[in-house]
Amino acid sequence: MSDSDLEAFRAETRQWLEANCPPEMREPVRDEEDVYWGGRNASFKNDAQKAWFEACREKGYTVPEWPKEYGGAGLTPAQGKVLRQEMAAINARSPLSSFGIWMLGPALLHFGTEGQKQRFLNEITNGEIRWCQGYSEPGSGSDLVSMQTFGEDKGDHWVVNGQKIWTSYADEADWIFCLVRTDKDNKYQGITFMLFDMASDGVSTKPIKLISGNSPFCETFMDDVTVPKSYGEDIPGYVGEINRGWDVAKYLLGHEREMISATGGGDRATSLGAVTSRQGALDPVLRAEIAMFDVDALAYTAMSEKFMDELKSGKGHPAQPNMMKYAGTELNKRRNELVMAAGGSDALEWESEASNGGKAARGWLRTKANSIEGGTSEVMLNVISKRILDLPGA
């Protein structure tokens, strides 16, 4: 695509956004309800959220770079970048947040059958089905491959028993993509990546309260759950091959790390100092720390841009998402420490209206999970050591 075509696309996009993105959808996200997750039981917080989602769905902009036949807009990477830039310029919210978009979708695009893509990708882009991720178990966190949840082969289906933990939004999700051991004698090649309905008999969830006071994640129990091997013609109940789910799981983790580094990461173009100093003059040493933070954060925005450009053109190192996740989440934690320091006792308020229900304090606590979920910082450093620096025994 020539530069002038791209500029025409930019102009078109700007116009489209102007016409379709309601003013309310250009405000910063204030609480969980401001995020639209879709799904069978979803409801819109207000008309603006609904209008924005529907406009994007029609245009294929819930996932702009996915192929049109699966509900995307088929944009090229360069067009995708233009759209992101133009959305960022007006602070447009994401129309649809979804583990389907960030995690399962990319895995299906890569490993799925045509039948799976037709069904599941369209459900994702249309916001019809909300997915959750069943990876971690009580005994298997960083060392995920040691997981024990077992599926007994019964011919045309499995009977699954076991427990998952830290399953984000399991209590609100419609379906789960779940790692299930199908061969006890083969550690890496004995896991199957299964897909099943959370309403299946034998699935139950129990919310866990976080230090932030919210409870967006759960224990998930599977008690004699039947998982069919097929949901219809060319729609297997698992992704990839049986016993080869670990490959899918790892591929998906790469996308999860990209997503966390992009959304939970430190990728904000706005200067923290500019925001915090509005509340009053900063103590000189704090101001200096914030300036040093802004240097790191603004530098990271350039890294994010480079990372995305390289990713889309296939030039990047395959392990680079681990670096992005590490750097982005550590930065985000530091940002929130400084927000708390700048906010002083106001930022300690937990429930008051003035504090927007303790937004600062709860946000600060929530960010501590950024360097744990999706693989801890220490694990990211291990991966960088091994796969990028090629250090011995790593």
Added chain:
Amino acid sequence: MPLYYDDDQAMLAETASQFMGEEGSIKNQLRHWRDRDCKDGFGHALWKQFAEMGFTGMLVDEDDGGLGMGQVEAGIVLEEIGRNLTPSPFLSSSVLAATALKHGSNDVKGRWLSDLISGDKVYAMAIDEGPKHRPERIATRAEKSGNGFRLSGKKDFVVYGASSEMIVVAARTSGSNDDKDGITLFAVPQDASGMSHDSVRLVDSSMASHVSFDNVELDGDAVIGEVDGGRTILDAVLMAGRVGSAAEGVGVARGAMDMTVDYLKQRKQFGRLIGEFQALQHRAAHLYSEVEIARAVTVKAAQLVDGGSEKAELMTSVAKAKVAKAAGLAVREGVQMHGGIGMTDEYDIGLYMKRDRALQEFLGDQYYHAGRVAELSGY
């Protein structure tokens, strides 16, 4: 514009890497001239080769005989210079002085540019007046005198000043020392009477001058740009120099990091390669991450400067500060992870530490630039 090199830039990187890795290597250049106590601090033969490669005039407009390239391309060369610690006047002459001369009249360009491009002459840039970079304040004065000016004052940290056939001097022609306006740039020839150099060797073996101007008489045609209108030129020079020195710093960081990671794969203690110890692995991986980020923002800043973006100034300061942080970490971790031999003159890792220290100070350290980031962001 994507944030990676296009095909031409990738080819330039390849060429520069090969050239600097061979001709400009630590053994062939830095150690060679240092161990001979060379008064220039760099090799003129190598500088001639720079000219043959087209590097010397890469930032000069094509109409003026140069290659008309931008900061991204200069950064590619500088990164290789940094990686090989190649001593050369590239930054001071081909980036700083060349950027200043770009703003000169045709007469000024005609007088100086061809010798810069051919590598026959080297120029320097005189900005600082004190041990810390503070270009907001300029006290060196040029008073009107007949058709010309009379220059008096003192400049510091004039890199390769004593080896330069001409020095671009930022002087005050009106107003008081802290005024933004009232600055004029002058091209002061080496033989100007009343100019004297106190040339000193720095920690990284490069040479810099304290230059004194004692009623130096200058013709009117020594003026670069407009009288009293030098601040905008100076700002352009500073931006080019800062993003350029950030690029060199990226090279220093990568050079030090690569050496260190190699060493972790060779040195055995406790019956194992020290690279097997997670305590070192995590620090190396953290370092990698910092250096990658520093490199990304440096290329970004160079693109913004080349594109004349209004964000160029901010991102240049971000780049300069970020590189200082990352390169500082690279050389400190480098020496530490080498253990005892990291402290020896025989090993190159210490040379990286020294070059980094000099680059940190050049055109503003991380504290100066973090302060600028705060100011430019409105706090």
